[in-house]
Amino acid sequence: AVVSTQSTGIKTCGGAAITIISGVIMIALFIAELQFFLGVSIKEKLLMDTTRSELLDIYIDVTFHHLPCDHISVDAMDVSGGQQVDVDHDIKKRRLKKDGTRISEEKIEELGNGTAVLDPNRCESCYGAETADIKCCNTCEEVRAAYRARGWGLESLAAFDQCKREGLARAASDMKEEQCNVQGRLRVSKVSGNFHISPGKSFQQSHAHVHDLKLLQQFPLNLTHTINRLSFGEHVPTQVNPLDNHTFIANELNTMRQYFTQIVPMRYKKINEEVVLSNQYSVTHHHKHIDLNKAARGEQTGLPGMFVTYEISPLMVEVTEHRRSFTHFLTGVCAIVGGVFTVAGIIDSFLYNSYRAFQKKLELGKVS
Secondary structure (H helix, E strand, O other), X not given: OOOOOOXXXXXXXXXXXXXXXXXXXXXXXXXXXXXXXXXXXXXXXXXXXXXXXXXXXXXXEEEXXXXXXXXXXXXXXXXXXXXXXXXXXXEEEEEEOOOOOEOOOOOOOEEOOEEOOOOOOOOOOOOOOOOOOOOOOOOHHHHHHHHHHHOOOOOOHHHOHHHHHOOOOOOHHHHOOOEXXXXXXXEEEXXXXXXXXXXXXXXXXXXXXXXXXXXXXXXXXXXXXEEEEEEEEOOOOOOOOOOOOEEEOOOOOOEEEEEEEEEEEEEEEOOOOOEEEEEEEEEEEEEEEOOHHHHHOOOOOOOOEEEEEEEEOOEEEEEEEEOOOHHHHHHHHHHHHHHHHHHHHHHHHHHHHHHHHHHHHHHOOOOO
């Protein structure tokens, strides 16, 4: 290895060491520059949102650690008057044991000592809730719907053969040992609104949104939950969802947990020209205790549950992926090579001249 020192081409051990170190540094910087060149660069700009006619997809994955799935409802409503009550399409409720393992959803339909063979033309009783429009109740849900239409509350499902046959009239002690995972997608209009996951069967009555909590009077409504995922739109590389893996521990029963989100629409343009519409959001939260007796008398507003309110910004962030130019890469490589060689030459010259000056002083006897 040779490093030219003072244009004399003198071979030194220091020069060889500097050459080796310089070579290693150049290789490392070249690899870093190559990775930088092959990677994707992100550009962002702000513009007006012109996609107001689009629908908004809300992806949820929430686990309630002390509530059974039997009596949890998912509802959505917006400022335009649109309502989705007790949503079950694209939403799955998974029963979980206390240790988090899933409980089988198989249902055994039995009446008496044998397996029930149901007549498709049967007309079963609605237990006094029949109306001009509802004369037969062949399923547990039809019985509940008939009671809701009458404005009656249900004390227990165990009184109805339909519910016992479908396995819904389970013992309260069994349900108290269960967790519930609510997972799926809500598709709503792209306007401000809210959705909530609350205990009690939800329904519309006299243009009011009502939750029937009579069946849950024997349950301690502990709203402790973990939000495994909450996103507005498809996932994109730069998206950050602040509520992912968020856990709320309810220190008292009958808690109303509210999340207030501000949504900023985002258009993400990938390097292959594919365009994905998504959203980012920020969030604040608040919780309060609900006295069910006061709420029933109209002295307090609210309902135990998890409520997410969202407002949509009129602005949009456009994120564009692009690759860096080859000339930028070539310029960077030239700068690395030239810079490392220049610095190496300066260091080698300094060390060589310092060593020569020290050696001359030794020869003159000025250094002990």
